Amino acid sequence: MKRTQRDTEDSFRGVRRRAFLMGGAMTAFVAVLGARMRYLQVDQAEEFRLLAEENRVNIRLIPPARGQIFDRNGRLIAGNEQNYRVVITREDAGDVEMVLKRLASIVPLPPEDIEKTLKEVERRSPFVPIIVADRLSWEDFSKIAINSPSLPGVTPEVGLSRVYPLDQDFAHVVGYVGPVSERDLERIENPDPVLQLPKFQIGKVGVERWTEAELRGRAGQKRIEVNSVGRVMRELERLEGDPGDDLRLTIDAEAQNFAQARLGDDSAAMVAIDVQTGDLLACVSAPSFDPNLFVRGISQKDYSFLLENDHRPLADKTVQGAYPPGSTFKMVTALAALEAGVITPQTGVYCPGHYEVGSRRFHCWKRSGHGTVSLHSALSESCDVYFYDIAQKVGIDKIAEMGRKLGLGVRHDLPMSAITEGVMPDKAWKQERYKQEWRIGDTINASIGQGYVLTSPLQLAVMTARIASGRAIEPRLVRRIGTQDVPLPDAPPLDIDSQHLASVRRGMYEVMNGAHGTAKSSRIADETMLMAGKTGTAQVRNISAAERASGVVRNEQLPWNRRDHALFVCYAPFDKPRVAVSVVVEHGGGGSAVAAPVARDLLLYCLTGGIPPLTAYPASQRGTIESRFNDMKLRDFGADSTTRSRA
Structure with a gap:
């Protein structure tokens, strides 16, 4: 059937009406999209820039150098030595267990150390670096550094560790340092944030403990840039802390x-x-x-020997x-x-x-x-x-x-x-x-x-x-x-x-x-x-009557621990x-x-x-x-x- 002129005109009017409605809808959509884009890119630009910055920039504490201890004449009693170690940060590592297993294939890492690290990772905040191993040899330290692209969240570091060059001579006077424990944190009011760093060491006994405030110093901080897998790309800023005060004792x-x-x-x-x-x-x-045994981690055998020795x-x-x-x-x-x-x-x-x-x-x-x-x-x-x-x-x-x-x-x-x-x-x-x-x-x-x-x-x-x-x-x-x-x-x-x-x-x-x-x-x-x-x-x-009857009449005849x-x-x-x-x-x-x-x-x-x-x-x-x-x-x-x- 042939269409009339009127039908054709009605059809054109319908098409124009639909086109107009569709165009209006599209214009409205583009206007809304533009407004949203302006909101995100202009009004909220600063907030999203900071979010992006936080994703690629981390701030980490720099432990302060502990003050040294000297005798009355300036001879070193307690000092610091260079220590190669490796740390892992959970928020950068992703699958921590997988990363640790990969690390163990590069340097010796006993299963019990891996298990201990995993427990420590769960206990700590995701942004806190956890020490996986310390006192590494230069060879192992280098291996980790070379393979760092395949170890997300793993960072080789050079730190300081306490050393007592005169070992036994000052053990009781100076004491020793050890990792911060939960008990340590409980007895300290408003603990220094640096104490939250795993394996950060503080004085446990002796002068090391009772002059902790003077010896510890104040932590610094550094801003580092990391890539998408958590690998450190560069250091952006570094603010050194204050080292602890040195002490000079009266003892010769x-x-x-x-x-x-x-x-x-x-x-x-x-x-x-x-x-x-x-x-x-x-x-x-x-x-x-x-x-030094306590600083480096005393073995159960050595500790048992010290505890069981009757000379205390x-x-x-x-x-x-x-x-x-x-x-x-x-x-x-x-x-x-x-x-x-x-x-x-x-x-x-x-x-x-x-x-x-x-x-x-x-x-x-x-x-x-x-x-x-x-x-x-x-x-x-x-x-x-x-x-x-x-x-x-x-x-x-x-x-x-x-x-x-x-x-x-x-x-x-x-x-x-x-x-x-x-x-x-x-x-x-x-x-x-x-x-x-x-x-x-x-x-x-x-x-x-x-x-x-x-x-x-x-x-x-x-x-x-x-x-x-x-x-x-x-x-x-x-x-x-x-x-x-x-x-x-x-x-x-x-x-x-x-x-x-x-x-x-x-x-x-x-x-x-x-x-x-x-x-x-x-x-x-x-x-x-x-x-x-x-x-x-x-x-x-006193020497008992029974002992006298058996012939024990002098102090030196008694067992050692019963003598005067x-x-x-x-x-x-x-x-x-x-x-x-x-x-x-x-x-x-x-x-x-x-x-x-x-x-x-x-x-x-x-x-x-x-x-x-x-x-x-x-x-x-x-x-x-x-x-x-x-x-x-x-x-x-x-x-x-x-x-x-x-x-």
Whole structure:
């Protein structure tokens, strides 16, 4: 059928109408699209630029260099060494497990290390780098760097690790560092962000821990550009942090090494202190351990050995050990009685070999007795009965007061771990601690440093320094922080009559130089360095009736851990005191035979600035002394050893 003109015109009008509608719709769509594009590209341009920047730029913390620690003469004790390591960042790595397996095919990576890393990755934020392996060889480090394109999120780094070049000599004083633990974070208020870095190391014990704030420094940061697979393309910006402050200690590294070698395999502690300043010159606990083992990751075998050793190498006996002071405490009892006016230096006490209280006898170490003794002879011969008698007259409260005045029963403020306060008992202390009344027998035991009385080698050294100087000397361990010297602590005169102190010093002089002195065999022969001292033997336990029946009648016949402790305190020169020393040898037996010779050697070392000259010893002992020094395994400090300062 042929279309009419009208039909054709109607058809054209319909097409035009649809075209118009379609064109309008398309125009509206293009307008909306254009508006959206303008919104995204113009109005929101800055926001999307930042998002894009964040996708390709990472900001990472730069751990600060830890401050170094030096001895009093500038010899390095704790430093930093270069450490090659490899880290992985989860947000850049993608499939972390696959990347780690690929890494293990390039360098040795034990399965347990991979598993440990995966657990660490899950615990940490995705942007925090996790250390996979450290202390890599240069060869392994290079392999990782060459293969980095196939290891997304893996970055080889050069960092710093703590090292202790003098290993065992300063293990107890300086301590060591280790990775930050959850427990560490819990005890720190507002922790530094750098502590969140896995395996970031902080001080765990000793000076490393207690001066952590000074040693750590402040972290820096760097902005790095990464590609789509997380590979670092370039470093855009680097802001270095501030390294930690260096520390200089008061201890002389050579004297410390000498003391460590002199104690040898004994379970013992020795402290040398400058009588005028309170500076600790040596502070040694034996046996020791290598702190580098803890920094590098100590094996279970090595750790078990240290824990199970009956000589307790991990314990710092100089400040943590609490021992009955034995007869080294007799100066305290004597000064308390003199100050109370119940005796004079000439007051005589008869010693028949025992002291009776009711139906009980307290024996003197010399069963036959000393006869009538005065203060000087009682100290010189260490007569127990003399001190039993005067202690009953003066009372425990005044004895305790004098002990605290001389630095016993007091926690001295030093940057060392677990410093003991010891025990300086009195009537109130026993009532509070045991809900019991103080007894006469308690006073008798305390008068000779037994019973409840407990002291540390550090406290005994402070006591001796105070008696020698007549001032309230406080021990000091840190000499300088950064560029600032640590001020000497105040040392006001002791509130003790100078004549009473002089009388006690004379008694200590007679211990070493008198005809009947208990330590005369350990005297110093050089007239310019004559020493005063006091021996002590701290009873660990009585020999039982069963043991006596079996033939055990002497201390040395007992098993090692049941023998008495040997103690000795001293200072020199007698007329112008410079150095005081205390020694405790656990289960060593008699103080005069075991502890006194050790203390004399260290005292002479500090006074002379090196291996003591043989002329300082009695002529009959010089051959033995020379052989002992030749057998000692001393560290070679090099030619600059002669430049060190003397106390």
